[in-house]
Amino acid sequence: MKKLSALLTALTLSMTAVTPFNVMADPEEGYLPIMYISVEDNEKIDVLADGTVYINTKNLTGDDSIRVNIYVKDESKSCWNIAPKVKCADGNIKFNENAEENETIAYDSRHEFISSINTEYNTVNITFKTPLLETGTKLEVTSENTDDYPIAYFNADINSEIPAGNYRIYFLTESEDEEDQRTSQISFRYDDGDSGTFTPEVKDQKIIVSDRMFGDVNDDGKIDAVDASLISIEYASLSTIDAISTFTVEQTNAANVNLDEFVDARDASAIQCYYAYLSTDHDIDNELDFATYLATEFIQE
Numbered sequence: 001m002k003k004l005s006a007l008l009t010a011l012t013l014s015m016t017a018v019t020p021f022n023v024m025a026d027p028e029e030g031y032l033p034i035m036y037i038s039v040e041d042n043e044k045i046d047v048l049a050d051g052t053v054y055i056n057t058k059n060l061t062g063d064d065s066i067r068v069n070i071y072v073k074d075e076s077k078s079c080w081n082i083a084p085k086v087k088c089a090d091g092n093i094k095f096n097e098n099a100e101e102n103e104t105i106a107y108d109s110r111h112e113f114i115s116s117i118n119t120e121y122n123t124v125n126i127t128f129k130t131p132l133l134e135t136g137t138k139l140e141v142t143s144e145n146t147d148d149y150p151i152a153y154f155n156a157d158i159n160s161e162i163p164a165g166n167y168r169i170y171f172l173t174e175s176e177d178e179e180d181q182r183t184s185q186i187s188f189r190y191d192d193g194d195s196g197t198f199t200p201e202v203k204d205q206k207i208i209v210s211d212r213m214f215g216d217v218n219d220d221g222k223i224d225a226v227d228a229s230l231i232s233i234e235y236a237s238l239s240t241i242d243a244i245s246t247f248t249v250e251q252t253n254a255a256n257v258n259l260d261e262f263v264d265a266r267d268a269s270a271i272q273c274y275y276a277y278l279s280t281d282h283d284i285d286n287e288l289d290f291a292t293y294l295a296t297e298f299i300q301e
C-alpha cells in the first residue's frame with residue numbers, strides 16, 4: 001500500500017506540472033523524489049494495511065527490534081546523491097546500529113555507501129552516491145523502479161517497557177538537535193550536467209503501541225462481539241456534549257482498527273466482520289490473523 005500511495009503521489013505531481021517535457025526530472029518544476037520507510041513484518045509485531053506498525057508489548061521479551069527499510073522513489077532516475085537522515089525522537093525506539101546497504105538494490109553496483117549514527121540524537125545518516133571520481137554522472141538505475149528494493153536498512157531496538165502511545169520514525173528535513181544539523185537531501189543531475197540539491201518529499205513511519213492485541217479491546221485474548229460492543233459504548237460516550245472517553249490509551253490503540261482519527265462504528269463493524277469470518281466455515285490451517293484479514297479481505301462499507 002505504501003508503494004501504491006507513493007506512486008499515486010508521484011503521478012499526481014507529474015500530472016499537475018505544466019511543462020510536459022522533462023518535468024519529471026526537475027524539482028524546480030515541482031517534482032521531488034519520495035523517501036519512505038517500510039518495516040518488515042516479524043512474529044513480535046503487526047504491519048497493518050497502511051504500513052503502520054502495531055506493537056503489542058505482551059509480545060516483547062527484552063531483546064526486540066524492528067527492521068527499518070529505507071526506500072527512495074525517484075521516477076526521474078536522475079539522482080547522483082541520495083542522503084536520507086532518519087530520526088526517532090523517543091528513546092524507547094533506539095537506533096543502536098549503523099545502516100547497511102541492502103543486499104539487492106535497484107542501482108548499479110558502482111556507487112559509494114556511507115552510514116553514520118548519532119546515539120544521542122537517535123539519528124542515522126545514510127549517503128548513497130556516485131563514485132568519488134565520477135563527477136558529472138548519475139546513479140545508474142538497473143531495476144524498473146528505484147524502490148523495487150530498499151537502498152538500506154537498520155534494526156531499531158524496542159524497549160520492552162515502552163508505554164502505550166503513538167510513535168514515529170521520520171526523515172529529518174529541518175535541523176532539530178543543533179544548528180546546521182545535516183538533514184535529508186537528494187542531489188539531481190540535469191541533462192545538461194548541472195546539479196541541484198533538494199529536500200525530498202518524505203513519509204513518516206507510524207508506530208502504534210498497546211499492551212494488548214490489535215482489536216482485542218477488553219484484553220481477553222479474543223477478538224469478538226464484546227470488543228465491538230465496547231467500541232459502541234465508547235463512541236456513544238464520545239458523542240455526548242462532554243465527550244468523555246471510557247477508554248485507556250491501550251484500549252483506544254487496540255480499538256481504532258481502521259487507523260483513522262476516531263473510535264467509532266466503523267471500527268466496531270470491522271471487528272464484527274472478522275468475528276463472523278472466524279465463526280463461519282474457513283480454512284483453519286491458514287486462518288488469517290486480524291491485521292492480515294483487514295489488509296487483505298476486509299472492505300469498509
Ligand SMILES: [Ca+2]
Nearest residue numbers: 216218220222
Ligand atoms: Ca476481546
Ligand SMILES: [Ca+2]
Nearest residue numbers: 256260262267
Ligand atoms: Ca477508527
